[in-house]
Amino acid sequence: MLARDGPAIETRGVTRRFESRKGFLFRDITRTDALQGVDLTVERGSIFGLLGPNGAGKTTLTKILSTLLLPTGGEARVLGHDVSRDADWLRPRIGLVLGGERGLYNRVSGRDNLRYFADLYGIPPVEREARIRTVLERVDLSTAADRRVEEYSRGMKQKLHLARGILHRPEILFLDEPTIGLDPKSARETRKLIRSLVVDGVTIFLTTHYMFEAEELCPQLAILSKGRIVARDSVDNLRQLVGGDRTLEAEAYGFEDRELATLRHLPGVSKVVEEEYGPATRLTIRVRTEETGVDEVRRVLPGHDELSVRERRTSLEDVYLDLVEEEAR
Amino acid sequence: MATAAVGYSRWRSTAASLRLSVLMFLADPQWLIPSMIAPVIFGLVAFELFRGAGPYFLTYAILGAGMMSMWGQTLYGSGWATGQDREFGTLEPTLQSPTPYLYIVLGRVVWNVVSGLIGGGIVYVVVVLAAGGPPSLPNPLAFAILFVFVMLSLAAVGVVFAAFYVYTRYAGFIQNIGEFAFYVGTGCMFPVVLLPFWTNPIALVFPPTWALDALRYNSIPGYVGFSWGFEWDLVGAVVTTAVYLAIAGTVFHRVERHVLEVGNLADF
Numbered sequence: 001m002l003a004r005d006g007p008a009i010e011t012r013g014v015t016r017r018f019e020s021r022k023g024f025l026f027r028d029i030t031r032t033d034a035l036q037g038v039d040l041t042v043e044r045g046s047i048f049g050l051l052g053p054n055g056a057g058k059t060t061l062t063k064i065l066s067t068l069l070l071p072t073g074g075e076a077r078v079l080g081h082d083v084s085r086d087a088d089w090l091r092p093r094i095g096l097v098l099g100g101e102r103g104l105y106n107r108v109s110g111r112d113n114l115r116y117f118a119d120l121y122g123i124p125p126v127e128r129e130a131r132i133r134t135v136l137e138r139v140d141l142s143t144a145a146d147r148r149v150e151e152y153s154r155g156m157k158q159k160l161h162l163a164r165g166i167l168h169r170p171e172i173l174f175l176d177e178p179t180i181g182l183d184p185k186s187a188r189e190t191r192k193l194i195r196s197l198v199v200d201g202v203t204i205f206l207t208t209h210y211m212f213e214a215e216e217l218c219p220q221l222a223i224l225s226k227g228r229i230v231a232r233d234s235v236d237n238l239r240q241l242v243g244g245d246r247t248l249e250a251e252a253y254g255f256e257d258r259e260l261a262t263l264r265h266l267p268g269v270s271k272v273v274e275e276e277y278g279p280a281t282r283l284t285i286r287v288r289t290e291e292t293g294v295d296e297v298r299r300v301l302p303g304h305d306e307l308s309v310r311e312r313r314t315s316l317e318d319v320y321l322d323l324v325e326e327e328a329r
Numbered sequence: 330m331a332t333a334a335v336g337y338s339r340w341r342s343t344a345a346s347l348r349l350s351v352l353m354f355l356a357d358p359q360w361l362i363p364s365m366i367a368p369v370i371f372g373l374v375a376f377e378l379f380r381g382a383g384p385y386f387l388t389y390a391i392l393g394a395g396m397m398s399m400w401g402q403t404l405y406g407s408g409w410a411t412g413q414d415r416e417f418g419t420l421e422p423t424l425q426s427p428t429p430y431l432y433i434v435l436g437r438v439v440w441n442v443v444s445g446l447i448g449g450g451i452v453y454v455v456v457v458l459a460a461g462g463p464p465s466l467p468n469p470l471a472f473a474i475l476f477v478f479v480m481l482s483l484a485a486v487g488v489v490f491a492a493f494y495v496y497t498r499y500a501g502f503i504q505n506i507g508e509f510a511f512y513v514g515t516g517c518m519f520p521v522v523l524l525p526f527w528t529n530p531i532a533l534v535f536p537p538t539w540a541l542d543a544l545r546y547n548s549i550p551g552y553v554g555f556s557w558g559f560e561w562d563l564v565g566a567v568v569t570t571a572v573y574l575a576i577a578g579t580v581f582h583r584v585e586r587h588v589l590e591v592g593n594l595a596d597f
């Protein structure tokens with residue numbers, strides 16, 4: 001097969017403009033440039049995360065890559081095939097989970113939903129029931145399989161969405177915000193399930209606006225902000241990107257500008273951000289070297305009775321907020 | 330992962346869609362109204378309406394009421410089910426699957442034809458019970474065959490209507506406007522020749538107009554329909570039905586492309 005060794009996903013300058021008409025006789029046309037030139041390469045066989053705030057264009061890109069939407073510009077290839085021209089080739093090889101409350105036939109059972117889609121994907125009749133059983137076990141939905149979907153909880157529906165997504169054994173699976181709206185326990189189970197899928201060699205393209213989720217699941221990720229990729233790297237490199245991999249936090253009831261300035265001049269300090277934290281103020285200090293630590297910060301902030309200083313791991317969230325914030329400016 | 334399933338099978342997709350239609354029907358008692366109760370009411374109303382209108386009034390009543398209930402089943406059924414796909418959010422995963430949407434619609438149409446014929450059967454029984462005896466049909470077998478044929482010609486229109494529902498979420502609105510014109514225009518209740526002359530060319534665009542005229546010629550002695558008579562009615566019905574199905578094939582292909590361009594699949 002042509003695309004065996006190439007990247008799973010390759011896009012060049014992908015744009016997407018939406019035109020929505022409102023008002024009498026469609027007079028007002030609103031244009032939204034949801035994607036403004038997306039270049040992205042995703043290798044096969046792992047989980048790739050696309051992280052971005054609401055409205056960044058994650059769903060739009062997911063739909064373009066899964067042949068549900070055509071780009072208005074640029075080029076996108078999945079498994080080596082053009083998404084606009086080779087949709088027929090791609091569709092059987094793609095799994096898509098848009099998730100949510102919708103997208104299922106609520107009046108029939110979970111099993112009947114899967115039977116229907118199994119047939120639409122041309123799964124041989126002799127294999128169908130066994131395959132459905134396996135998939136249902138995998139998402140832990142076996143006991144509820146014969147109940148109507150309308151009786152399912154939000155988490156169970158999400159499991160059914162996932163079951164449908166993997167039923168035809170796709171080579172690449174698109175998951176658009178797979179844990180959104182789930183309670184913490186269901187979200188954890190879903191993440192566990194997603195991780196287990198990579199073992200099978202499936203490439204997973206996952207979008208999320210939860211930074212911790214991307215950090216937990218995705219060795220490689222890209223950050224999308226306002227229709228543009230603003231960063232694309234491994235989690236470790238992304239941490240490096242915003243000035244070192246250590247973060248110190250100092251909390252007290254108010255700091256003076258002079259103190260902030262002193263902090264900024266400590267060795268290795270790349271960034272100091274001040275924010276209200278309840279009645280207190282919190283300083284987030286990004287540090288690049290070992291010279292500056294908790295003790296050094298304490299020394300330059302004397303006279304605060306309630307001062308607490310601690311070191312924590314720089315989370316992807318820090319990186320992410322920095323990037324999205326920079327983009328916003 | 331092991332071998333990926335590649336492609337789809339037309340008949341299996343159509344069968345899956347038919348199966349789901351039946352399951353949805355069984356799961357929702359509100360369907361009993363159009364499919365079981367409406368034919369009873371149509372039958373009774375038509376019986377009263379045509380009572381005493383000539384020696385063949387029973388046949389007129391059966392055809393009129395039968396068409397009304399079948400019309401609702403097919404035309405409305407296939408379009409409406411597609412509208413539901415929008416509403417449920419199932420249009421996207423369905424279009425994302427390898428199966429062209431046309432086969433999903435065909436499966437629904439098969440179900441609508443079956444349930445439409447059941448409705449027609451109910452009408453027949455109701456009118457016969459009300460009249461205290463069956464109508465005098467010159468050729469009952471030909472009547473039955475032509476009845477099914479009319480149903481199929483209706484189904485062809487239903488397929489084209491379904492394309493509207495994929496195209497836009499405003500299809501229901503369009504269909505509601507077209508509904509009355511279509512119902513009167515195709516001569517569902519009254520023979521088209523009784524309508525103002527200018528409506529005739531419009532009516533001829535619809536396959537059921539031809540099929541129904543043929544059915545009347547066949548079952549009502551002395552019936553005066555289109556001047557070209559029974560045989561050409563049949564030819565017209567077959568040709569227009571074939572044209573509709575051919576159009577449906579192309580239209581669906583284009584519509585599927587169009588919605589990917591516009592990106593309105595998730596609208597409902």
Ligand SMILES: Nc1ncnc2c1ncn2[C@@H]1O[C@H](COP(=O)(O)OP(=O)(O)O)[C@@H](O)[C@H]1O
Pocket residue numbers: 018019020032033034052053054055056057058059060061592593
């Ligand atoms: N069908 C559509 N019609 C018009 N605008 C749209 C449509 N889909 C998305 N948009 C707009 O495109 C932008 C990106 O949306 P989306 O891809 O859904 O973002 P995300 O999934 O990251 O939250 C938003 O401004 C959204 O309002």
Ligand SMILES: [Mg+2]
Pocket residue numbers: 058059060176177
């Ligand atoms: Mg989204």
